Amino acid sequence: MSIRDQFIIPKRYNTVSLLLMAIGLLSIGALWFTHGAKGGHEGARFWASLLQNSVFFLLVVNASMFFICATTLAWGGWQMAFRRVPEAISTVVPVIGVICLGILLAIVFGGDHSIYHWTDTHHVAGDPVLNHKKGFLNKNFFTAATILTIGLWSLLGWKMRQLSRSLDEHPISDLEGRKKYIWNNTVWAALFIVVFALTVLSSTPWLWLMSIDAHWYSTMYSWYTFASTFVSGVALIALFVIYLKNNNYLEYVNNEHLHDLGKFTFAFSVFWTYLWFSQFMLIWYANIPEETVYFKPRAQGIYSGIFWLMLIINFIAPLLILMTRGAKRNYGTVAFMAVLIIFGHWLDFYQMVFPAVSPDHVPMILYDFGVALFFVGLILFVVGRALTQAPLLAKNHPFVKESLIHHT
Amino acid sequence: MSVQKFVVGNFYDEPVLFTAVKKVRRAGYKLHDVFTPFPIHGLDQAMGLRDTSLHTAGFIYGITGTSTAVGFITWALTLDWPINFGGKPFFALPAWIPVTFELTVLFAAVGMVLTFCYLCQLAPFVKKDHFNPRSTDDTFVMVIECTEETNEAEAKKFLESVGATEVTVMEKETGWWLGRYDRDTEPTAQTTNA
Numbered sequence: 104m105s106i107r108d109q110f111i112i113p114k115r116y117n118t119v120s121l122l123l124m125a126i127g128l129l130s131i132g133a134l135w136f137t138h139g140a141k142g143g144h145e146g147a148r149f150w151a152s153l154l155q156n157s158v159f160f161l162l163v164v165n166a167s168m169f170f171i172c173a174t175t176l177a178w179g180g181w182q183m184a185f186r187r188v189p190e191a192i193s194t195v196v197p198v199i200g201v202i203c204l205g206i207l208l209a210i211v212f213g214g215d216h217s218i219y220h221w222t223d224t225h226h227v228a229g230d231p232v233l234n235h236k237k238g239f240l241n242k243n244f245f246t247a248a249t250i251l252t253i254g255l256w257s258l259l260g261w262k263m264r265q266l267s268r269s270l271d272e273h274p275i276s277d278l279e280g281r282k283k284y285i286w287n288n289t290v291w292a293a294l295f296i297v298v299f300a301l302t303v304l305s306s307t308p309w310l311w312l313m314s315i316d317a318h319w320y321s322t323m324y325s326w327y328t329f330a331s332t333f334v335s336g337v338a339l340i341a342l343f344v345i346y347l348k349n350n351n352y353l354e355y356v357n358n359e360h361l362h363d364l365g366k367f368t369f370a371f372s373v374f375w376t377y378l379w380f381s382q383f384m385l386i387w388y389a390n391i392p393e394e395t396v397y398f399k400p401r402a403q404g405i406y407s408g409i410f411w412l413m414l415i416i417n418f419i420a421p422l423l424i425l426m427t428r429g430a431k432r433n434y435g436t437v438a439f440m441a442v443l444i445i446f447g448h449w450l451d452f453y454q455m456v457f458p459a460v461s462p463d464h465v466p467m468i469l470y471d472f473g474v475a476l477f478f479v480g481l482i483l484f485v486v487g488r489a490l491t492q493a494p495l496l497a498k499n500h501p502f503v504k505e506s507l508i509h510h511t
Numbered sequence: 512m513s514v515q516k517f518v519v520g521n522f523y524d525e526p527v528l529f530t531a532v533k534k535v536r537r538a539g540y541k542l543h544d545v546f547t548p549f550p551i552h553g554l555d556q557a558m559g560l561r562d563t564s565l566h567t568a569g570f571i572y573g574i575t576g577t578s579t580a581v582g583f584i585t586w587a588l589t590l591d592w593p594i595n596f597g598g599k600p601f602f603a604l605p606a607w608i609p610v611t612f613e614l615t616v617l618f619a620a621v622g623m624v625l626t627f628c629y630l631c632q633l634a635p636f637v638k639k640d641h642f643n644p645r646s647t648d649d650t651f652v653m654v655i656e657c658t659e660e661t662n663e664a665e666a667k668k669f670l671e672s673v674g675a676t677e678v679t680v681m682e683k684e685t686g687w688w689l690g691r692y693d694r695d696t697e698p699t700a701q702t703t704n705a
Contacts, residue, residue, distance in 0.1 A: 380605075380608060383605065384605045384608065384609075387605050388605070388606060390597065390598075390599075427566075428562070428566075510552040510553055
């Protein structure tokens with residue numbers, strides 16, 4: 104069998120991605136006619152669905168670039184055999200970024216205040232809590248921060264990919280040149296990490312998601328969101344790696360690499376639970392009404408089913424299923440758990456967004472699945488195209504040997 | 512029964528050691544162990560060692576810790592001496608999670624250390640076979656266990672042929688040992704003059 108270094112999109116892959124996008128567009132259309140067009144609280148249900156899905160999938164694909172930069176900073180070499188996969192996934196960031204930006208701005212400037220109460224200046228003036236937060240929660244800051252955030256993610260991600268691809272045509276043979284290349288990579292990766300820390304790890308989830316419950320706040324929230332999207336991001340990388348491996352690509356990737364991806368998925372599932380619990384327990388223990396107001400509808404109200412279900416999917420299942428070494432080295436088990444974990448964290452985002460938007464009844468979740476399918480199809484479509492752009496092995500990278508002989 | 516004997520060979524190179532391990536196993540000798548100054552990836556597979564079941568034991572200890580913590584706190588705070596803490600229910604599970612977690616870790620950690628010591632037969636004053644002091648410094652030491660069918664002279668020759676130096680035949684240490692390594696004499700060894 105010949106070495107397949109260049110991804111060629113199979114016909115079925117294209118059909119599936121286009122079909123998913125079509126189903127997604129149909130769902131968005133249906134949601135618009137049943138809810139969106141009516142405006143007010145009914146309309147908020149439409150926008151909340153778009154908000155939840157676009158933010159979730161944007162953060163998940165952006166986690167790929169975080170994965171690349173974190174491993175680069177740590178001078179890791181093991182991921183080199185499949186590094187083109189997270190690179191390809193990160194090309195989706197500008198695409199979903201623009202969609203997400205459009206949705207966020209439409210919600211903020213749409214004139215309806217059902218999702219972001221703080222956009223209502225009359226209401227804010229008479230509300231001491233929101234008035235106090237005016238410096239952070241206002242339309243101008245929100246817009247500027249959002250544009251800057253998505254712009255910097257896209258720009259720095261593009262730079263990291265350029266650095267990686269520049270070696271394909273022009274290999275560096277001398278040691279000094281290689282050292283310089285690694286240093287160059289380290290600096291850009293560090294820049295991305297700093298931006299990432301100031302956005303996903305702190306301000307962005309506060310602005311985009313937490314401000315739906317404008318009165319409530321939690322400093323844990325962003326870390327929690329990060330853990331949620333990073334574990335889903337690693338699961339997504341694992342899924343693409345398994346897909347390519349099953350189609351005879353990535354010949355140097357073996358179950359040693361899969362084992363490490365499995366370890367990441369397992370470890371960050373536990374890390375997510377740690378943050379989830381840290382947020383939950385302190386509020387539960389202190390029992391202050393202005394804080395418990397967030398958990399009341401989720402843990403004890405009508406959303407409790409989703410709330411506890413996602414805890415089982417995101418914690419108990421990975422803990423027990425991915426614990427053994429054999430499970431993490433098994434393509435079938437990892438693929439199944441990756442799908443389950445992405446779904447679980449999607450549910451997590453669902454219960455982060457909807458209880459504030461629809462406090463009286465749980466909205467029909469099938470619509471939101473449909474909307475999610477649009478983004479899944481979009482990710483498949485864009486990643487497939489990005490994978491064809493470059494060889495699947497970054498064969499001239501100084502660390503690539505380390506990955507080829509990787510052994511855990 | 513006579514005292515257990517070993518044929519001990521010394522290696523200076525990893526690649527030589529790897530091929531030697533494979534050749535020794537293929538020749539049908541009983542490999543007792545290989546001692547290296549640092550962990551070598553893939554050596555356990557080459558030696559044909561099975562995966563350790565230490566982590567299974569760890570899981571069982573962990574589960575024991577979890578149930579001990581939850582069981583005891585539940586009994587103490589709901590049955591034996593219920594106290595009202597700030598209006599919380601007596602069965603206040605979230606508050607117990609940190610303690611449960613700590614006890615799980617404690618049980619798993621202590622249990623695994625003790626199991627490890629048992630599996631390796633490590634305890635204070637137990638005399639361990641010390642095949643070559645340099646195995647803790649700079650050489651790789653391969654030890655072949657002599658069975659009834661093993662011809663020592665042949666085994667020595669074979670080890671030398673696959674790249675070993677300073678091949679010796681040693682007897683198993685027995686019993687307990689009180690004293691200090693620096694004051695102890697060199698391990699009993701019959702140096703070959705091959």
